[in-house]
Amino acid sequence: MAEKLTFPAESAALLEPRLPPTPNSEDASRSRPFVTLTFATSLDSSLSLAPGVRTRLSGPGSKAMTHYLRTRHxxxxxxxxxxxxxxxxLNCRIAGASHxxxxxxxxxxxxxxPRRSDKVFEVCRSGAGLAPFVLTGIDASQLPPESVELLHEHGGKYIHVRTTRFxxxxxxxxxxxxxxxxxxxEDLASVMVEGGGQIINSLLDPAYHNLIDSVIVTIAPTWLGQGxxxxxxxxxxxxxxxPFPVARLSHVSWHPFGEDVVLCGTLRK
Structure with missing residues (x-):
């Protein structure tokens, strides 16, 4: 079983202004989910060494921070x-987390x-996570029955979403x-958008800036190199x-967590 993580209360307090409203607050009633864009990057703005290559960037402190953020979304x-x-x-490993x-x-x-051996289903069966909702443009009649059954068995499902063809x-x-x-x-009031590169870059298109409520980026002290x-x-x-800049953050704050630095901000409208 994966190691449980802890995140100090004083560190959590620094992030509080960047997080979704609590369910009982006046801001909790919204027409769309609260969106936090969060990811870890190298000094050369890379998420991984190459497409499909798993690359660890976050140190212990910022990794715990990410799992704490998951408890709040x-x-x-x-x-x-x-x-x-x-x-x-795709679960939260903060010790004592109730969500x-x-x-x-x-x-x-x-x-x-989907396969039964996938980690997301393993943690679901152990009670340490939830099964995924898979957003797809494929019609329900064309979905593989085995995949539909596996998701339903664990409490997940496919959700059809309108698409355009690129x-x-x-x-x-x-x-x-x-x-x-x-x-x-689905009554999901907040969402952390964590990656990967295509997802993040598409959300940073100026057409969608008004949908992003908070940006939290972990910057690791490393260069990954070209490619x-x-x-x-x-x-x-x-x-x-x-050309002009695509986006700029405002209301910026910087927080060191171990050797990493976490940048928080909001996109200028």
């Missing part, structure tokens, strides 16, 4: 590439074939508005074709 969201590369448990977040897997084209690749893809609407329909999976959204330009 109703759901954690990752793309299917992260599931295929990392086989993540487990619901894993959300973005899998528009149904690339993931002309360059022919693949289906979601709008973030439709993703959040699907989570809202990694980089956090870098598409370039934007003005009407004359001159």
């Amino acid at each position: 109703a759901a954690i969201l990752v793309g299917v590439s992260t599931v295929l590369a990392d086989d993540p448990a 487990q977040p619901r894993p959300i897997v973005i899998d528009a084209n149904l690339r993931w074939t 002309e360059a690749t022919g693949r289906l893809r979601f709008s973030w508005d439709d993703i959040l609407a699907a989570l809202q329909a 990694g999976v980089v956090v870098s959204p598409d370039r934007v330009t003005d009407s004359a074709g001159v």
Whole structure:
């Protein structure tokens, strides 16, 4: 069984202004889930050494912080590439935690074939996590019955979400508005968007900045080198074709956790 983690109360207090409102607060009634964008990156803005290569960046302190954040959100969201590369448990390992977040897997084209041996199901059977909700653009009649049954057995399910077809690749893809609407329909009031690169970069598109309530980024003191999976959204330009910054954080604070530094902020509208 994975080691239980602890996160000091004084450190948790530093993050409190960045977290979703409590269920009983006046801000708890919202038209969409509270969205926290959070990830760990190297000094060269890389999430991993290469696509599909699992790369550990967070030290013990910032890792515990991430698991603490999971206790404060109703759901954690990752793309299917992260599931295929990392086989993540997608649970919270803070000692004494009374809440487990619901894993959300973005899998528009149904690339993931769930297996009983996947960590996310192992922790579910042990009572240390929840089964995932898989958001897909594939019609229910075309879903593999074995996968549907496995998810249902553990308390998870497929959720059909409206898609558009990306002309360059022919693949289906979601709008973030439709993703959040699907989570809202499941009474998931908050979500941590954790990765991977395509998911993060798509959310950082200027069209979706108004959907992001909080940004919490762990910066590890390491360079991974060229060829990694980089956090870098598409370039934007003005009407004359001159590029300008895609986004900038405001209300910024920096918090050291061990050798890592955690950057918190909000996107300027």
